[in-house]
Amino acid sequence: MTDNPTSPDTPAEQEAPPAVELPWADVHVEHQKMLRLAPLQTDRNTGGRPLRFVEFGYAERHDKERSLMRMTITLPGQRVRKEQNHLDVWVDHVDKTVGFGPDSGLQIEPMNRGIGRFMAAHAINWAKKRWSGYTVEGSDLNNKDALNEDTRLRRDHFLKSHGFEVVYADAQHLKGSVKDARVGDLKADWNREKLQVVEIIEAAHMLQQAEHNLAEQEVKLKKHEEKVSKYMREDAALRFTITCLVAFAMFQAGLLIWIATQR
Template structure:
């Protein structure tokens, strides 16, 4: 589980037995919350990071054998692939083990805004409150993430920040893996400087303040428009006066020339 992509090596996937079909494939988010992505400096790898609001959703299912917490992020006005911005936390009560999905890894859009950390924190917090003694499965990390040093460091920081142990079998840091860990040892933290939860009352206050600011701007704009209209009227008056003075001056000059030539 990373905020880029973590999945088993291809060879491991080929050797693994066929995956067991899990229930609740059609579960969609039933509870929603607004999140504020704070405006941040432009990142050289991920680009601009303006102020933005996104929707966090989750749904929970439980049976005697399994439990599921499905977490999603929706981006208003933007479509993402179905495997993006999705985190599943699966709990097997028979084996007392926890697995984070999807198997293709946690794929986040937009990157570097704190969304991955937030999703992981919510999933970990849910599991810790209920089954702290369960074990989180270990997994091999995707080799592709290790090809770029910045991507690998970001991935490893993400995992370690949540209490996972990352180990490498080679000096080149290509064959990485995450070790098994007790759910109770994980950390449910996220970067609150990047991402903040917005409650309904806060959202209403923000809308009220925005409406107030808009009304003030409209008043200011109206005053400016009145000033511009006034200046235009004064300008038109000045132009008319100047035109009259020029015409009078031309008339006087012509009259003086006529007098001078007819004496």
Template sequence: MTEANPMTETAEAEATPEVEATPKLWDDVQPEIFQMLRLAPLQTDRATGGRPLRFVQFGKAERHSKETSLLRMNIQLPGQRVRREQNTLDVWVDHVTRIVSFGPASGIQIEPWNRGIGRFLIAQAIHWTQKRWATYRIEGFDLASKDGLNEDTRLRRDHFLRTRGFEVGYADAQHLKGSVKEVQVGNLNNTWNNDKVQIIEILEASQMLEKAEQNMKEQEVQIRQHEEKVGKYKREDSSLRFTIACLVTFAVFQAGLLIWIATHR
């Protein structure tokens, strides 16, 4: 998993009958509860570029049975499409084995990266699980070796996992064969940086919109006042230009008249 636990159709001949794939449990579940998230503006990062203020949509849905529970979460970006496996995190709870696992199998893929979204999703997953099944456990898992090829990426990943409460270890000196040990859900950290990612409730959002509209009206009044001042200055400038032109014409006339008088005496 990029920021947490990692979980990857051959056409048959026409004469061969098609075999339908067995649908996965709750595969068609889509988020049903939505909230707005505020991504705080951050300093430009050398790896990810600019990080301006953004608002995104956080959606989630739950399903429960006697044997299994599911929490499905995703992040939607207004005006921007992402791949299906991006900005998605599933939390699967097996009540028979009392094991919690994460999906998708390809790991968490976040867009935009380095804005705190991954930490937020994992914190939500841990919080949801701890409320009901704090004694359940997350089995140990291997870390993707490709992350170890870049020292900065590996350090970011390991710091992320350790701040959540996972124990990271390596079987080689090159830090390529990394793994995370088994941990009890109740021992994990379910917090995130609220300064980077803030949940905006409906009432707060409406207040923000009202304040923005009020600010826009005030700015419109100020712009209108400035436009009136500019118009006044333009009118005064035109009058001054006309007066100057008249004075210059009169001065030229007087100079010409004096020259004529001096040459015709």
């Protein structure tokens, strides 16, 4: 898929083979897991990165010619575009190749939280267990990503961390591509300090611990409120005493003045 497609009247377009219609277009995720995004320092490009929980969903399909692993990330209380947080892994058993979709590339929201590497690692691990001898076909990289140096470096680091080889045909690092790779040579790693998979029992323990901490905070708050009430009562008593003393002193002063004026 190129950035500048040829005109419909050109011979290249007329001779192009018809697109292969892939099966399982209506497959939706069937298994879900909770992911914990660890709180991180604010990033200058992506902004704040607070503690957050998201849902990772996946589904598998197999037949004699192909296999599919479909993965999505769901953000509670937030909607994303259709092409975001979505990754398909297509396996062709005839050609013994593995490909990734969608064609627009892996687009993750929120960025820089470890989600992309986790999804890629999950996809690689799934393929390595079954078809380690298959080949991931190389492809050209999107030139738009190379227009910003930080974006290009982040993309290349992502690919290289999973075992892909990135090469460039020019010194400006604009025309990049990924070389063919053997599935068994890829790396299924992600940053576990940024992202952790939370199992059901762990989630239940976290809720239980949170409830316990909340109860402790309520007890502490009640004790503080009692102390404040006590101090307020003592303060009121002191104010009353001071008022009485001031009134008595004024009475004495007035009495002394009256006695003095009567002589």
